[in-house]
Amino acid sequence: MDLSLIETLRWEPETGFVRLERHLARLAHSADALGLPGAGKAGKALAAVPAGSETPLRIHLELFADGRIEVQTAACTPLAPDTTWRLKIAETRLASSDPLLRHKTSRRALYAAARAEFPASEADEVILLNERGELCEGTITSLFLDDGSGILKTPPLAAGLLAGVLRAELLESGKAVEAVLRLDDLSRSEIFVGNSLRGLIAAALV
Missing domain, CATH: 3.20.10.10 (D-amino Acid Aminotransferase, subunit A, domain 2)
Structure with missing residues (x-):
């Protein structure tokens, strides 16, 4: 299958991942529906993300058709309240x-x-x-x-x-x-x- 599944999460210095369980549940549901293996490893892959940042992070998790998972981290600048x-x-x-x-x-x-x-x-x-x-x-x-x-x-x-x-x-x-x-x-x-x-x-x- 020539597609992968993607989850984009926010990580906060004080509280950690936002809506983590919901993201993992959606990933598992989609993986099951599309026949992609490896969704069960997503939690462990995210646990390895460095948590030393003092600012919010954007976490991009991608599950490939062969069960491989890649996690990329970038800074996440909050939007102004009046945006x-x-x-x-x-x-x-x-x-x-x-x-x-x-x-x-x-x-x-x-x-x-x-x-x-x-x-x-x-x-x-x-x-x-x-x-x-x-x-x-x-x-x-x-x-x-x-x-x-x-x-x-x-x-x-x-x-x-x-x-x-x-x-x-x-x-x-x-x-x-x-x-x-x-x-x-x-x-x-x-x-x-x-x-x-x-x-x-x-x-x-x-």
Whole structure:
């Protein structure tokens, strides 16, 4: 199989890995679904990460088809509290019937194509829709809308999107619910994007 599985985690000096168990569980689930061996070694591989940093770290873990695991570490600069990301809508479409979209894999061509539609100077994130015109996700984030009800709305997995770790946490805590969303919903709601590395980020369509 010519793909690998990826998990991107944040490590904090005072608390260690953020949402570690959720990341390991997603990796194991995806490895089982796609027939990749070696997911059980991920925890041990992460335990070997140097923990002497005084600043947050971005940890990139990749599980290859032969069961090999690679871990890369880089500095992770926190976003300013008042950060608002600029969003654009991609012409590139996702296929809701593609089961691979639910797993974080090395097959990133669609996301790369969507991101390439706009220069970095114009957009911090690009949102993709499916073949039915339903909102799905960003190239590196899950999408959330606040319509004033107090509970965030996020597209269902059936729309064709990644089972994000932060997304799963918000759903299980009752802070978010799944709902089919369309472009018109963006103008009626506060927009947030997010992932486990960065948390929730305020966003605006530009």
